[in-house]
Amino acid sequence: MGCAGLGLAVHMQRAGLLRDKTLLMVDKDPKRVNDRTWCFWETGEGPFESVVSHRWEQAWFHAAGYSGRKELAPYAYKMIRGIDYYDYCLSLLRDVPNITILQVQVDAIRQDGQHAILEADGKIYQSGLLFNSIIFGELHPLPGDHMLLQHFKGWIIRLPEDLFDPKEATLMDFRPDQRHGTTFVYVMPFDRRTALVEYTLFTETLLEQEAYDDGLKAYISGTLGCAEYEVLDEEFGVIPMTTMQFPGDHGRIVNIGTAGGQTKASSGYTFTFIQRHAARIVSDLVVSGSAPRPQPWYAQRFAWYDGVLLHILAKNILPGWFIFRELFRHNPTHLIFRFLDNGTSFFQEFKLMNTLPRWPFMRAGFAELLHMIRRQKK
Numbered sequence: 450m451g452c453a454g455l456g457l458a459v460h461m462q463r464a465g466l467l468r469d470k471t472l473l474m475v476d477k478d479p480k481r482v483n484d485r486t487w488c489f490w491e492t493g494e495g496p497f498e499s500v501v502s503h504r505w506e507q508a509w510f511h512a513a514g515y516s517g518r519k520e521l522a523p524y525a526y527k528m529i530r531g532i533d534y535y536d537y538c539l540s541l542l543r544d545v546p547n548i549t550i551l552q553v554q555v556d557a558i559r560q561d562g563q564h565a566i567l568e569a570d571g572k573i574y575q576s577g578l579l580f581n582s583i584i585f586g587e588l589h590p591l592p593g594d595h596m597l598l599q600h601f602k603g604w605i606i607r608l609p610e611d612l613f614d615p616k617e618a619t620l621m622d623f624r625p626d627q628r629h630g631t632t633f634v635y636v637m638p639f640d641r642r643t644a645l646v647e648y649t650l651f652t653e654t655l656l657e658q659e660a661y662d663d664g665l666k667a668y669i670s671g672t673l674g675c676a677e678y679e680v681l682d683e684e685f686g687v688i689p690m691t692t693m694q695f696p697g698d699h700g701r702i703v704n705i706g707t708a709g710g711q712t713k714a715s716s717g718y719t720f721t722f723i724q725r726h727a728a729r730i731v732s733d734l735v736v737s738g739s740a741p742r743p744q745p746w747y748a749q750r751f752a753w754y755d756g757v758l759l760h761i762l763a764k765n766i767l768p769g770w771f772i773f774r775e776l777f778r779h780n781p782t783h784l785i786f787r788f789l790d791n792g793t794s795f796f797q798e799f800k801l802m803n804t805l806p807r808w809p810f811m812r813a814g815f816a817e818l819l820h821m822i823r824r825q826k827k
């Protein structure tokens with residue numbers, strides 16, 4: 450009943466699926482705190498437009514040797530506060546007669562031929578379909594899979610004087626020290642004095658908490674030049690960036706959210722993929738009454754591209770700042786967004802890749818292709 454569970458229930462409710470079906474929603478958490486903030490890009494109005502708290506149409510990119518202010522059109526970069534999303538979804542779902550919300554720890558899920566089965570609090574619940582967003586236990590990548598962590602600490606800061614332009618975000622600033630690995634900061638200003646500043650890394654291991662604080666302090670005082678500021682709120686998060694295969698659907702159990710492989714391996718962005726997956730599930734349920742069909746083979750090339758980037762980063766073949774700098778320097782941002790959304794054509798992908806160093810990417814591409822073929826054969 451987190452991001453994916455609530456999103457799916459809202460999509461089902463809007464499509465009228467719950468008129469003749471019942472839905473039991475289970476979460477150990479009541480979802481009453483602002484435990485995260487989602488940022489994502491989107492064209493036009495999205496399914497959760499009413500809870501978008503801020504949007505930006507321009508964004509800066511910075512790295513050694515290049516800085517650029519980017520027009521994001523036809524996209525806007527948007528932000529939704531976790532608590533606004535939870536409140537909105539729950540207020541829409543709470544009074545629907547066919548929905549029951551249960552706050553309890555799930556111990557296990559399984560299926561027999563006839564039912565999906567959920568065990569919680571010593572009780573057994575059965576249903577025709579079960580949508581699962583819980584990752585039970587640790588993630589176990591196979592040999593040859595890459596596993597980086599996107600980990601970040603963000604502070605909402607308020608300054609005593611005007612500094613920010615609330616129309617312009619900083620999408621990626623790679624100027625901070627890169628000694629821990631790929632490290633960047635993004636800055637999302639809400640008004641002239643208030644902004645979310647997030648210190649982010651793509652590495653194999655987490656840092657000590659003080660290292661994130663040091664990174665934030667260095668950026669705010671050094672790069673932004675603010676000696677005085679107040680920290681209004683903070684968030685910390687870890688998102689897996691991995692080529693390992695998450696179980697998709699197993700008959701009566703359909704995995705959704707990060708547990709269902711909806712986190713983009715090369716970027717960590719998940720929110721948009723979750724909502725698109727929910728829309729696909731709902732349209733398949735409306736049309737055929739069954740869970741979604743697997744993606745066509747040609748759509749799987751994006752998993753290959755993700756693997757290539759992770760291969761290069763995990764093996765330190767090229768530094769992350771350099772790859773992103775070349776991408777942002779030589780390509781319009783809308784094309785990069787579309788690519789990261791798995792929405793480009795072969796021709797557009799060829800153009801993008803032509804702006805990156807050929808040989809390292811070709812070698813990594815070959816290695817990842819072999820790995821994917823071996824995995825399919827197992």
Ligand SMILES: Cc1cc2nc3c(=O)[nH]c(=O)nc-3n(C[C@H](O)[C@H](O)[C@H](O)COP(=O)(O)OP(=O)(O)OC[C@H]3O[C@@H](n4cnc5c(N)ncnc54)[C@H](O)[C@@H]3O)c2cc1C
Pocket residue numbers: 450451452453454475476477478484485486487488489553554555556582583584684685686687688705706707708717718719720721723
């Ligand atoms: C701090 C943070 C910031 C993020 N920011 C962005 C962003 O800006 N953009 C973006 O695209 N992605 C972002 N992500 C990644 C991703 O969008 C989120 O993690 C998103 O919440 C994933 O949705 P989900 O439904 O898979 O998992 P969750 O939202 O975590 O939902 C899983 C639910 O399962 C419940 N649960 C877990 N175990 C049990 C159990 N045993 N029994 C009962 N309930 C259980 C949890 O309480 C939770 O409600 C962020 C992640 C974090 C952690």
